[in-house]
Amino acid sequence: MAIVLVLSGAIQGCANKGETSTLAQHSGPIKVYSYEKRGYIMSEKVVRTEAEWKKQLTPEQFHILRQKGTEQAGTGKYAYSHEHGIYRCAGCGLDLFRSEDKYESGTGWPSFFAPISPDNITTAADNSLFSRRTEVLCRRCGGHLGHVFNDGPPPTGLRYCMNSAALDFVAFKK
Numbered sequence: 224m225a226i227v228l229v230l231s232g233a234i235q236g237c238a239n240k241g242e243t244s245t246l247a248q249h250s251g252p253i254k255v256y257s258y259e260k261r262g263y264i265m266s267e268k269v270v271r272t273e274a275e276w277k278k279q280l281t282p283e284q285f286h287i288l289r290q291k292g293t294e295q296a297g298t299g300k301y302a303y304s305h306e307h308g309i310y311r312c313a314g315c316g317l318d319l320f321r322s323e324d325k326y327e328s329g330t331g332w333p334s335f336f337a338p339i340s341p342d343n344i345t346t347a348a349d350n351s352l353f354s355r356r357t358e359v360l361c362r363r364c365g366g367h368l369g370h371v372f373n374d375g376p377p378p379t380g381l382r383y384c385m386n387s388a389a390l391d392f393v394a395f396k397k
């Protein structure tokens with residue numbers, strides 16, 4: 224029984240990896256929301272090799288975005304931030320979250336009840352760590368951002384639990 228469980232876990236792990244890399248490898252135009260344009264724009268998917276990502280990102284960003292890592296709770300630079308602005312993907316700069324959709328979840332990770340647009344993210348099943356979670360990825364570069372849970376506040380009831388290192392904050396102009 225134990226062997227069967229281990230095997231199914233391994234297969235599931237491969238399936239997840241396959242799904243993600245397929246997403247990242249499909250280049251071509253995608254329709255995403257741009258805060259600056261206040262509307263949808265066509266954008267090219269961002270596809271880079273592991274070596275290119277390593278060169279571009281800090282070791283922490285690389286570990287989280289490209290290796291699906293998780294930063295320690297309460298240590299991220301945006302965990303308790305309340306400044307007004309936009310959170311972009313630290314990998315490709317795509318607009319991902321708005322400060323007005325951020326709330327204090329008490330988890331120690333920056334938490335949002337919605338993305339800036341459902342078209343700017345993708346989700347995938349994540350059955351690692353003996354739990355069933357839903358992974359959240361950047362739609363443009365396939366970078367791992369965090370997970371989404373069903374215990375968020377109104378109006379969506381969702382909690383997008385993100386890693387600060389996967390995000391770049393840009394303050395609104397005053």
Ligand code: FE
Binds near residue numbers: 312314315
């Ligand atoms: Fe990205």
